[in-house]
Amino acid sequence: MNADDFFELLSTARSVRRYSPEPVPDADLAKILYAASRAPSGTNRQPFRFIVLRDGPRARRARRLLGESFRRGWARKAEEEGWNRGSAADPDSPKSRVNRAIQHYVDHFERIPAVIIACYVRYRELTHSEGASVFPACQNLFLMARALGYGACYSGWHNAVADELREILEIPANVELSLTITIGKPLGRHGPLRRRPIRDTVFDDGWEQGAEWISDPPGARLSKRRS
Ligand SMILES: Cc1cc2nc3c(=O)[nH]c(=O)nc-3n(C[C@H](O)[C@H](O)[C@H](O)COP(=O)(O)O)c2cc1C
Structure with missing residues (x-):
């Protein structure tokens, strides 16, 4: 791949919130997560961990919980930030389009083919740059997914149910649940970033x-x- 192709790939890796229900095959998921693991981290400690949630019994429970949390998270944000007011009256406005995409995202959450929780294993007291050793791995994952024709979206709406997720997934107390990343084949097209x-x-x-x-x-x- 030359530099122009790489630039094109990352310039069209916008958030994808509408997915086809087809599962993500293990081989693709493996490539995506291997790419994540190649990311840099402070002193190469590699404190990132990824929990893949698909259709195992615990995954299903966690996904139901996440779905509810995402719907509540979006409802609260939409109200606080006025996503249903102003230019939302025009169905063709950018606001309306994003609004519809996010509503679809949260309404269909349980059907998203793969949900990944990116975690950070804390090895020292909380510092201002805690996320700096997990987010590069997340973006490697995001771009590898894009390269394989998948779409992805980040979210922090797992936070409200972090305690329950810890219990279901047996996540230890020294592990931070940093980001949720959803993955699947896009229903629409990949498109340019704004x-x-x-x-x-x-x-x-x-x-x-x-x-x-x-x-x-x-x-x-x-x-x-x-x-
Ligand atoms: C740390 C982080 C948290 C995010 N949280 C959410 C979220 O909770 N829900 C959502 O729909 N998108 C979320 N996003 C996606 C952003 O809204 C999106 O990246 C941004 O609006 C730019 O749009 P684009 O990625 O399509 O270019 C998040 C992105 C990041 C990096």
Whole structure:
């Protein structure tokens, strides 16, 4: 794969929240998780762990619990952030499209082919950079899934039921449940990412010092500025 192909792959790895029900074969899941395990971590301690939830008896219980938590999490967020107000009245607005995708995601949660809980084994007191040794592995997983034609989505909506999940899955107390990652074949297409103008996020030689040497390529999809 050349650099342009790789760039294209990561530029079209947007969150996929609608999945076909076909299962993810073990061989693909194995590649995806092997890719995750190749990630860097502080002092190469590799404190990341991944719990795959498909159709085992404990997985089914955990997925039911997660489904309920995701639905509550989205209902609360939608209300707090006004996802059903303003431009949500226009069914073609970006807000409405994302709203529908997330509603579909949480409503069909139990049918998502593979749910993975990314965990972090804590080996020292809580530090500000705790996630830094687990999130690179998550993104390796995410991109490998994309490369194999799967779509994925991250979520933190497992947090509200973390205690119950610990019990069902026998997760020890020193292990943090960092992220939930869902995977399956997308029902729609992979598509381009929408991000802030690149000069909003890259500075040169000091905070908010313009980096004149970088610009968005023609056709890049830009998201609105939010403080
Ligand atoms: C740490 C983290 C937590 C996220 N939590 C959720 C979530 O709870 N529910 C959800 O639908 N998407 C979640 N996302 C996905 C983001 O909403 C998504 O990546 C972002 O809106 C950009 O959209 P894109 O990935 O399609 O480009 C999360 C992403 C990250 C990195």
